[in-house]
Amino acid sequence: MVRHIKRRQFVALSGAAGIAGLAGCIGEDAVEDGDENGDDEGANPDEGGQTLSWHAGGTGGTYYPLSGDFKSIVEENTPHGLQVQSTGASVANVGSLAREEADFALIQNDIAYFAVNGTGLEEFEGNAMENIRGVATLYPETIHVITQADSGIETVEDLEGASVNTGDLGSGTQVNALQILSTAGLEEGDFDEQNSDFATAADQIRDGDVDAAFVVGGWPVGSIEELATTSDISLVEVSGDLRESIKGDAEWFADDTIPSGTYGGVDEDVETVSVQAMIATHEGLDEGIVEEVTEAIFENTDDITQKADFIDAESAQDGMPIDLHPGADAYFN
Template structure:
């Protein structure tokens, strides 16, 4: 009898383990915002005994969207402009669109920060000729957005003294070591990356605004205006006007309903806790979770949002 009970217990344990779904989320550099927020989502998802969620530090948006579609990652954090371009096969992904891409949830707004050393004297994009600027690592969302801004201002990147291709994670050290005068970073605020730079040297964050930017927003509707409040970073004593996108969690249309549903349910069922897990999530609302997605919702995500009354 005892042996039978033990055997049954063993079979039950084996079936439970085999039913567990392992999922990976591609994020970004460890000093950015994607990585800790991805970790927060995994902690909530792992409350479900049938889910084992882990995060990976990656090169960011473009790496994530490509590797999700190759099925080397289950989920990935991607800027909404990159999501739009990849789904529709436009911009950097001209003729390389992929209709298998699906949105899961809109995480938080990201604003473009153009961080400069105060010693550089840079006050505007128009001051960049002859300067050393990190535009972004090749193929990153940072690079894509920075070049779009340059184009809006009519600034030719060839006029830079040095066109940097470092990852955002490497930039605070490069700025401190005077290898660059400034760098672009599309990120949720506050972020440890810019805090580290601001705490080690005098910095400023340059406004990105004006008629040229207004025209750009009409051309690219997935961008929106936003403000990084003064005092967010040491030494930045003015409100910074900029443009932003949404950080969107994406997957493929083939991703299991169980995994997608579990991730969305984890956020919605623990929403008050979720908002406390990173400062970038503080202003998020349940309604904002379905705004600025730039690709169709995965059916399991849509079902979960309907169940919670967020989508009618």
């Protein structure tokens, strides 16, 4: 069953119709950390190459440094340059891809499915972004629910009445957080929702400005690592009957475990769930370019510093929820 989430504070559709209208609304909050154009890392194409726009996520998560790895690999092994931009991540990124303002983007596999099929979220209903194509899946994106060690919050249900940062407005993190909270029986008004990027959420936990925060990313997430060096933190388990119900409501979630010692002071394994990070593009991008970029990344995985243990050509189609771009298909198949 797909649970349809109505997210308060999401960018309103205001009567927009069709892919272009929806994508324009979603894209309004796309840039969060770069200059006014979101141009964080300029491209360096060689003669005959193209400048390709690559939309990542917030600088406090995994998408942004991983995109920096991809930039280095692509620019060393193809004539093309990647212009990496920090954004509001998955939901913002599918809007950019649908408008063909981004050539590549990192997104969650659940958001990719929702966007292409026009389902899952109220904002996607009847507005399928059918031009988005898959390139490769990368690694599990783990749901972290962070709180201060002495908060007394031990279960997701304990977040009733709490102040909770559910992630950037319009991000995949916010989508996942509200899905999990809803399955736990917490709806709008049952908690005080705050929205920001991962780095700001960590600061809010440190300063006591929120009781808990959701962060979705491959462990270890840099902003949580940094927080754990200065504050005593706890990670709330998503386990047992709740975890089974979450997977029943949303089949893209999978069991996951954050190993003990991943973050300072967290000395036991933490059971939770995860989605899958993936690279996406759009059908208008040249097949040869997509094949060159895909080949460069997966033939040079030894040069990847983020989540390198998971990123491999053999597993790059596991959990792929949408049609492949012909350029990616040419490399993998």
